[in-house]
Amino acid sequence: MKKIKVAMVGQPNVGKSSIINSISDARLHVGNFAGVTVEKKEVLIKRGDKEIDIVDLPGIYSLNAYTPEEQVAKRYLIEEDYDILVNVVDANVLQRNLIFTMQLLDMGKKMILVVNMIDELEKAGGKIDDKRLSELLGIPVVLASAKEKRGVENIVEKILELYDAPKPKRKIYYNEKIEYEIEKLKKILLKSPHFHDPELARFYVIRLLEKDEDIYKIVHDLPIFLELHEVLGESIKRLKLEFDEDSVSDILADERNSLAKSIVMQSMIMPQKETLTDRIDKILIHPVFGLPIFLFFMWTLFQLTFQVGSIPMEYIDQVFTNFGDWLKNILPQGDLNSVITEGVVPAVGAIVMFLPNILILFLGINLLEQTGYMARAAFLLDGFLKKFGLQGKAFIPLVSGFGCTVPAYMAARTLKNPKDRLITMLVLGFMNCSARLPVYVLLIAAFFPAHNAGNVLFVIYIGGALLGLLVAKILRELLFKGEPEPFVMEMPPYRFPSLKALAMELWIKAKIFIKKAGTFIAAAAMIVWFLSSYPKNPELLAEYEARIEAAVSESQKKALYNELAAKELESSYLGKIGKFIEPVFEPLGFDWRLSVATISGLAAKEVIVSTLATLYAVGEADETSSTLRAKLAQSVDFKTAVALIVIIMIYSPCVAAMSTFYAEIPQWAWRGFYTVYPNVLAWLAAFTVYKILEFVGL
Amino acid sequence: MKSVLDMKISETARIKRITAQEPVKGRLTAMGIAKGNLIKLLDHTLKKQTWEVEVEGTRVALRKEEAASIMVEEI
Ligand SMILES: Nc1nc2c(ncn2[C@@H]2O[C@H](COP(=O)(O)OP(=O)(O)OP(=O)(O)O)[C@@H](O)[C@H]2O)c(=O)[nH]1
Ligand SMILES: [Mg+2]
Numbered sequence: 199m200k201k202i203k204v205a206m207v208g209q210p211n212v213g214k215s216s217i218i219n220s221i222s223d224a225r226l227h228v229g230n231f232a233g234v235t236v237e238k239k240e241v242l243i244k245r246g247d248k249e250i251d252i253v254d255l256p257g258i259y260s261l262n263a264y265t266p267e268e269q270v271a272k273r274y275l276i277e278e279d280y281d282i283l284v285n286v287v288d289a290n291v292l293q294r295n296l297i298f299t300m301q302l303l304d305m306g307k308k309m310i311l312v313v314n315m316i317d318e319l320e321k322a323g324g325k326i327d328d329k330r331l332s333e334l335l336g337i338p339v340v341l342a343s344a345k346e347k348r349g350v351e352n353i354v355e356k357i358l359e360l361y362d363a364p365k366p367k368r369k370i371y372y373n374e375k376i377e378y379e380i381e382k383l384k385k386i387l388l389k390s391p392h393f394h395d396p397e398l399a400r401f402y403v404i405r406l407l408e409k410d411e412d413i414y415k416i417v418h419d420l421p422i423f424l425e426l427h428e429v430l431g432e433s434i435k436r437l438k439l440e441f442d443e444d445s446v447s448d449i450l451a452d453e454r455n456s457l458a459k460s461i462v463m464q465s466m467i468m469p470q471k472e473t474l475t476d477r478i479d480k481i482l483i484h485p486v487f488g489l490p491i492f493l494f495f496m497w498t499l500f501q502l503t504f505q506v507g508s509i510p511m512e513y514i515d516q517v518f519t520n521f522g523d524w525l526k527n528i529l530p531q532g533d534l535n536s537v538i539t540e541g542v543v544p545a546v547g548a549i550v551m552f553l554p555n556i557l558i559l560f561l562g563i564n565l566l567e568q569t570g571y572m573a574r575a576a577f578l579l580d581g582f583l584k585k586f587g588l589q590g591k592a593f594i595p596l597v598s599g600f601g602c603t604v605p606a607y608m609a610a611r612t613l614k615n616p617k618d619r620l621i622t623m624l625v626l627g628f629m630n631c632s633a634r635l636p637v638y639v640l641l642i643a644a645f646f647p648a649h650n651a652g653n654v655l656f657v658i659y660i661g662g663a664l665l666g667l668l669v670a671k672i673l674r675e676l677l678f679k680g681e682p683e684p685f686v687m688e689m690p691p692y693r694f695p696s697l698k699a700l701a702m703e704l705w706i707k708a709k710i711f712i713k714k715a716g717t718f719i720a721a722a723a724m725i726v727w728f729l730s731s732y733p734k735n736p737e738l739l740a741e742y743e744a745r746i747e748a749a750v751s752e753s754q755k756k757a758l759y760n761e762l763a764a765k766e767l768e769s770s771y772l773g774k775i776g777k778f779i780e781p782v783f784e785p786l787g788f789d790w791r792l793s794v795a796t797i798s799g800l801a802a803k804e805v806i807v808s809t810l811a812t813l814y815a816v817g818e819a820d821e822t823s824s825t826l827r828a829k830l831a832q833s834v835d836f837k838t839a840v841a842l843i844v845i846i847m848i849y850s851p852c853v854a855a856m857s858t859f860y861a862e863i864p865q866w867a868w869r870g871f872y873t874v875y876p877n878v879l880a881w882l883a884a885f886t887v888y889k890i891l892e893f894v895g896l
Numbered sequence: 897m898k899s900v901l902d903m904k905i906s907e908t909a910r911i912k913r914i915t916a917q918e919p920v921k922g923r924l925t926a927m928g929i930a931k932g933n934l935i936k937l938l939d940h941t942l943k944k945q946t947w948e949v950e951v952e953g954t955r956v957a958l959r960k961e962e963a964a965s966i967m968v969e970e971i
Contacts, residue, residue: 209926259926264919291953294928447918451925455932475955476938485942577957581945590946590957684920684962688927689948689955 201249202361207275207302208286209295210234210257211690213314216344217286218254221354225706226254229567230695232688233257233594233612236267238274245354253280256611261301261410262447266619267611275305276412282357283309289319289326289341290691292466296458297451299335303370304404306397309337310356317343318691324469331465336369345696368397372453375440379433380404386429390422406430407437407446475570475691482571488578495571499562500659501652504639507555508651514554515825518547541727542720544815545808548826549715552636552807553708559632560707561700563601568695572597573687580685586667587674589613589685592622596666599629600659603855606631607862615683620868621673623859627851627876628666630659633803637846640807644831645839662847669879715804722801723808729772730812738765767813786845786884787838796845802852837891841884848880898970900949900963903937909968911935911951916965924962928952935968 206214210232219226224241227234239254255271263272275283285302287295292313302309313326332339338356342349371377383403384396393399405413407430417423434446441449482491522543529535566572572594580590591613599606606626613619630638638658642651742762749755767773768790776790783793791813799806807826814829830839850856850873860869903909911933914921928951929935938955939948947963949956 260922262919262922262926264923291928293952294926294954297928298926445918447922451922451930452932455925455930479939479948483939483948485940488941573957577946577948578941580957580959581941581943584945584959589959684916685946685957685959686920686923686927686962687957689957691955 201251202282202357203280204250204252204282204284204357205274205278205280206252206254206284206286207271208257209259209288209298211688212257212286212288212295213344214257214286215254217312217314217342217350217353218252220344220347220350222252225702229572230570230690230693231567231572231594232690233265233267233609234567236270236608236611238270243354245358248358250354250357252284258298260298261405262408265612265614270611272412275302281308282360283307284312284353284357285309286312286314289313289315289324290322290469292326293458293462296461297454300370300454300457303335303337303368305401306365306368306395308360308365310353310360311335311337311339312353313339313341314344316341317346317348319469322469323467325467327465331461334369334461334465336366370457372450372457376437376449376453379407379437383407383426383429383433386422386426387417387420390420392420404450407434408450409445409447478692479574483574483577488574489582492575492578496660497656499559500656503555503558503562503635504642504652504655507552507558507639508643510554511551514551515547518543518550522547536731537724537727540815541731541812542723545723545726545811546715546720548807548811549636549719549804550712552639552804553711555635555639556632556711557704557708559635560601561704563597564700564703565695566597568693568700570690570692573689576687577689583667584685586671587678588622588667588670589618589683591685591687592618595622595626596629596663599626599631601632603627603629603631603851604858607855607858610862613683617678618683620863621670621678623863624673624868624872625666625670627855628662628669628848630662630847631803631851631855633852634846636804637799637806638843640810640827641830641839641843644827644834645836658843658847665848665883714802718802719804719808722798722805723812726772726798726805726809726812729775730767730770732771733769735766735769738762738769772813782881786841786881786888787835788842792834792838792842796842796849799846800850800853802854803846806846836896837888840891841888844884844887845880848883849877897967900935900937900947900958900966900968901944901960903968905937905939908934908936908971910971911966912969913967914965915967916962920962920965924956924966927956928954929956929966934971935966 206218208214211230215226215228215235218224218241219228222241222243226239226241233256235254235256237256241252241254243250243252253274255274256267258268258271261272263269283302283305285299287299299311311331313328316326319326326341328339328341338360340349340352340356342353344350380400380403383406384399387393387399387402388396402413402417406417417426437446437449438444443449443452482488522539525543526535526539529538566575576590576593579593583590583592594612595606595609598609603626606629607623610619610623610626613622638655642654646654739762742758746755746758749758768777772794773790776794779793779797780788780790783796788796795806795809795813798809810830811826814826814833856873859872863869897912911929911931913931914924914929916924933951936950937947938950940946945960947958947960949958
């Protein structure tokens with residue numbers, strides 16, 4: 199059985215990933231803005247005895263790739279081996295999409311055109327004649343809607359048909375003057391023994407005429423290069439003169455634009471002017487009200503995250519406490535019992551409690567991604583971001599950073615200029631990720647009045663973002679002189695996400711979160727528990743047991759118990775490690791337990807909470823302060839808590855995020871800088887805040 | 897010659913020439929901002945730093961510098 203390899207290619211935001219999801223059980227990420235997919239992804243589907251390997255590529259506006267993620271797609275198209283190209287286009291903007299289709303047709307591969315979003319076009323009163331379009335382009339055409347799952351199986355059928363059929367003949371030719379030069383250059387290229395395929399030769403010639411450096415590199419080593427180079431130069435000169443244009447790219451762009459126009463004219467009935475998006479935009483990107491509305495949305499999101507998210511918290515907490523008690527009774531006594539009921543269950547419980555908060559935050563980010571408001575926010579903030587040496591498009595990775603820093607680093611690929619991209623990535627860690635949310639919610643609940651909790655959360659997030667911008671500005675001034683890249687961004691129409699899709703996304707996020715809590719965080723909690731319970735100290739125990747024996751009153755006994763537990767913890771491995779690093783954090787008012795928790799956050803930010811839960815679970819016999827929150831409020835003072843928040847806002851993200859950064863940025867100097875500077879900055883900022891609070895007497 | 901900066905909001909004009917350099921020019925062309933197409937000015941921000949235009953059904957956000965490089969003629 200042969201596997202059929204299919205490459206999905208098209209301009210950004212036309213629904214390539216959605217189409218793949220609709221014909222397979224894959225769950226590729228989709229969103230209503232350009233640049234959702236930034237890395238190629240393979241999906242395998244089976245139909246009968248045939249296997250089809252579909253490769254989802256990042257959207258690409260034209261073969262003159264512009265941004266790094268477009269480069270990924272272009273490189274795949276040119277270098278890899280595949281059987282069929284599936285070119286997805288958006289029915290609403292067929293003409294613009296066909297310009298790129300024309301470039302793909304130059305490649306001379308077997309190709310299918312999928313006209314997606316046909317539902318939207320038809321709703322607006324438009325129509326496309328697929329037979330006519332197919333005749334004009336000379337390739338199979340499928341009308342489809344990934345949203346309504348219309349025509350999607352047709353795509354698979356066409357792939358299977360085309361795979362067995364011979365390659366259809368080329369229908370699209372350019373102006374004869376251009377074709378004449380192409381023919382001439384093609385002959386030279388075909389003289390080389392490496393070239394047998396006239397279609398490929400034609401494609402290379404066209405790309406060379408357009409001064410494509412990637413192709414230039416390929417032909418550079420051929421023996422006929424010198425001859426080719428000379429004739430190429432003459433051809434370019436001649437064409438520029440005859441068409442009175444600055445470059446052959448311009449001539450061909452013009453050619454393709456006219457061809458696309460005429461094809462659309464012959465095969466499409468245009469829709470009535472659609473105005474919903476225009477009407478919404480009148481308000482949402484209003485010159486005066488646009489920004490305040492945006493801030494209001496963000497503020498509301500953080501209010502909801504805190505207030506609504508806190509409602510189910512106590513129930514979840516109760517469930518875990520009960521579960522722990524139940525386990526304690528059925529498991530045999532001993533270390534296993536302790537590590538599970540005292541180590542793992544409370545730690546995992548302490549984190550799962552925050553699932554509702556995290557889901558609300560993700561719902562907000564998801565709405566931003568799916569509705570099309572993302573691009574509007576980028577538009578509104580561009581002027582503001584420019585002041586800090588960034589550009590509007592940087593908003594997309596920055597906002598993804600509120601969810602998780604890992605995909606945010608990847609999303610920075612949509613920035614063309616390497617300096618812009620690096621600056622953005624260096625400050626992305628200051629966008630508080632959702633893993634930090636549990637820590638903040640815990641600390642805010644413990645140290646701030648309830649009516650202000652949502653606002654404090656908002657301030658933390660905005661503060662992180664502003665700090666990021668400030669650092670970006672400094673980096674730009676000190677290290678990366680020069681203007682940021684020009685800002686050109688497509689604004690997609692508003693789309694209303696289906697409730698089902700939203701629920702699905704949240705369900706996936708919840709699953710991932712619970713899985714992380716049940717595996718990675720449970721393991722981390724187990725390690726912390728062992729390190730904090732061993733080595734046992736029999737002498738200490740014996741000494742205290744004797745003293746407890748001798749104690750007269752109940753309260754005295756209790757006090758001695760607490761002292762014993764505290765001393766045991768201090769003499770554990772973790773206690774020793776903590777004591778060792780304590781001097782670093784001492785100026786911030788941290789004791790060794792907070793120091794250890796801070797360091798453990800490098801594994802994953804949630805681990806801070808579980809570590810605190812373990813370290814503060816001991817030594818408190820007071821019935822009224824059973825929750826972690828209350829214990830923290832009792833044993834940590836306000837200014838120390840604020841210093842802790844500041845540290846968490848600024849210091850290095852988790853190891854997963856750091857390794858993503860290392861993978862994306864190859865230069866060792868930048869990797870080193872990235873690893874060190876946030877921690878230094880975090881310490882300095884926390885120290886300053888601590889001293890200020892101390893000075894004002896808090 | 898008139899550029900997009902000189903257009904009024906909601907005005908439609910025909911694109912005559914793009915004076916931007918490559919690769920910005922290529923990017924504009926790929927988004928449909930090419931010679932001969934109709935362009936409509938939709939909006940700009942308060943300080944006229946960022947502009948939004950519509951070409952053949954596509955909305956595009958641009959900076960002042962890019963908008964200034966799109967030459968248009970009235971229709
Ligand atoms: N109405 C409608 N919307 C669709 C259809 N297909 C996709 N969409 C929406 O279009 C947007 C873009 O979809 P994606 O699948 O992310 O597009 P893509 O081509 O993979 O985009 P990039 O990865 O950014 O290049 C999403 O908001 C989808 O929900 C369709 O057939 N009809
Ligand atoms: Mg995609």
